[in-house]
Amino acid sequence: MESLDEVIDAMIADRVIHRHRRIWLLLIALVVVAALIVLATGGWKEKTGRTVPTLDAPATVTAGRFEFNFTKAEIIRKPKGEYSDAETTLRVYFTAKNIDSEEYSSESIQSDLLRFVPGGGQDLIKSNGGSCRGDNLNWVLVYGLPPEECSTKFDVEPDFAADVVEIGVLQEHYDSDNGALGVNEKPYWHNEDPAAVVRLKPTVVIDDGKNK
Amino acid sequence: MKLYRPATILVGLLFILIGGVARLAGPDQVYGDDSNLKVVHGTIGEALPYAGSGSTIKVTRIKFARKILSGDGGSDDKPIDTNGIFVAVEWDAVRGVKDPDTFTPTLITDGDSVYEKVSDPNESDMSFPDAGFASTGAIVFEVNPTDLKGLTLRLKPSMLWNVYNSEVRVDLGVPTEDIAQQMVDHADDQYVVNDSVTRVAS
Numbered sequence: 001m002e003s004l005d006e007v008i009d010a011m012i013a014d015r016v017i018h019r020h021r022r023i024w025l026l027l028i029a030l031v032v033v034a035a036l037i038v039l040a041t042g043g044w045k046e047k048t049g050r051t052v053p054t055l056d057a058p059a060t061v062t063a064g065r066f067e068f069n070f071t072k073a074e075i076i077r078k079p080k081g082e083y084s085d086a087e088t089t090l091r092v093y094f095t096a097k098n099i100d101s102e103e104y105s106s107e108s109i110q111s112d113l114l115r116f117v118p119g120g121g122q123d124l125i126k127s128n129g130g131s132c133r134g135d136n137l138n139w140v141l142v143y144g145l146p147p148e149e150c151s152t153k154f155d156v157e158p159d160f161a162a163d164v165v166e167i168g169v170l171q172e173h174y175d176s177d178n179g180a181l182g183v184n185e186k187p188y189w190h191n192e193d194p195a196a197v198v199r200l201k202p203t204v205v206i207d208d209g210k211n212k
Numbered sequence: 213m214k215l216y217r218p219a220t221i222l223v224g225l226l227f228i229l230i231g232g233v234a235r236l237a238g239p240d241q242v243y244g245d246d247s248n249l250k251v252v253h254g255t256i257g258e259a260l261p262y263a264g265s266g267s268t269i270k271v272t273r274i275k276f277a278r279k280i281l282s283g284d285g286g287s288d289d290k291p292i293d294t295n296g297i298f299v300a301v302e303w304d305a306v307r308g309v310k311d312p313d314t315f316t317p318t319l320i321t322d323g324d325s326v327y328e329k330v331s332d333p334n335e336s337d338m339s340f341p342d343a344g345f346a347s348t349g350a351i352v353f354e355v356n357p358t359d360l361k362g363l364t365l366r367l368k369p370s371m372l373w374n375v376y377n378s379e380v381r382v383d384l385g386v387p388t389e390d391i392a393q394q395m396v397d398h399a400d401d402q403y404v405v406n407d408s409v410t411r412v413a414s
Binding site: 103133136142144145 | 331
C-alpha cells in the first residue's frame with residue numbers, strides 16, 4: 001500500500017520533471033555532444049609520449065632492486081607440427097644482479113618488470129619472468145652475488161617479425177604507504193614505473209626440436 | 213527514496229563498526245608489524261614448538277654444497293651451479309592436532325641479509341604433514357659466502373588476522389666469519405635434494 005508520503009513525492013517529482021523538461025533534454029544533449037568532441041579529438045587521456053630514455057643494446061639499466069645488462073634477443077619460431085600450431089616467442093637475454101641495498105633480500109624477477117613494447121599504440125606484453133641457471137623460471141637472485149645470466153620470454157603472434165624490438169624495463173621504489181589511511185608506514189618495494197626502454201636487434205632462430 | 217529507513221541506518225552503522233574494528237589495534241599494528249610475534253630460539257637438534265599448535269620443528273643438520281641436484285630428476289638433468297654457495301637445511305617436523313599456520317622459511321644473518329629458498333628443484337621445501345604424521349625433508353638456500361655470520365633459520369607465520377603468535381629462529385651454528393669460511397671451504401661438491409618422507413608420528 002502506498003503511503004501519503006510516497007504519493008506526494010511522486011507528484012512533486014512529476015511536476016519538476018515536466019516543468020523543466022526542455023532544460024533536462026538540452027543538458028543531456030550537451031553531455032553527449034561533449035563526450036563526442038572529446039572522443040573525436042583523441043580521447044580524454046593526455047598523450048605525453050615516451051618520458052624515459054631509449055637505449056641501444058648492449059645497455060645497462062638500474063631499475064629498483066635489479067641491475068640489468070641486456071645483451072641479445074632472439075625470435076624463436078616453432079614450425080607447425082602434426083599436432084601443434086606454429087608458435088613464435090621473443091626471447092631476450094640479459095644479466096641480472098640483485099642490488100637491493102634496503103632489505104638485502106633474495107628476490108626473483110617478477111614477470112611484470114619486463115615488458116615488450118610492440119609500438120603503434122598497442123598494449124605492452126608482459127614477460128614470463130626471469131629464468132636463470134639453465135632455464136629455471138623465477139630463479140631467486142641473491143643480494144651480494146655477481147650478475148647471473150638470465151633470459152625472459154614474451155608470447156607474440158605466430159607471424160611476428162621485427163628488425164628492432166623494444167623492451168620496457170620497470171623499476172620498483174622503496175616507499176611507504178600513506179599513514180593517514182591507517183596502514184603501516186614501514187617502507188617496502190612497490191610502485192613500479194618505467195625506468196628505460198632498451199632496443200635490441202633480434203636474430204631469428206628456428207626451433208624444430210632437434211638441437212635440444 | 214527515503215533516507216530514514218531502518219535498513220539504511222543499519223548499513224551506515226555497519227560501516228562505522230568495520231572502520232572502528234580495523235583501527236582498534238592502532239595504525240602500526242594493522243598491517244605487518246612484528247611486535248605481536250614471540251620469538252622461539254633454538255639450535256640444531258632441538259625440537260621447537262611452532263605457533264602454539266602442538267607441532268614441532270627440528271633442524272637435524274645443515275650441509276654446504278657447491279651444486280644441487282634434484283633427487284628424482286631424469287638422467288639428462290644437470291646439477292645447478294652457483295656463484296655463491298648452497299646451504300641445505302635438513303628438518304624433521306611433527307604435526308600436532310591443530311592445523312599450523314603456513315609460514316615462510318628464510319635464512320637471516322648478522323649482516324641483515326635475507327636468503328630465500330631456491331625455486332628449483334621443487335623437492336626443496338619445508339612444510340607440516342597431516343595430523344598424526346611426521347615428516348623429514350630438506351630445504352635449500354642459495355647464499356652469499358661472505359655474509360654467513362650468525363646464520364639463522366627463521367620461520368615466520370603468515371597471518372591473515374593480527375593475533376598473538378610466535379616465530380621460530382634456529383641458530384645454525386655459524387658464530388664467526390672464520391667458521392663460515394671453513395664451512396664454505398669444506399663444502400660438498402654436490403647435494404642431492406630428496407623429496408620429504410612422511411611417517412606415522414610415534
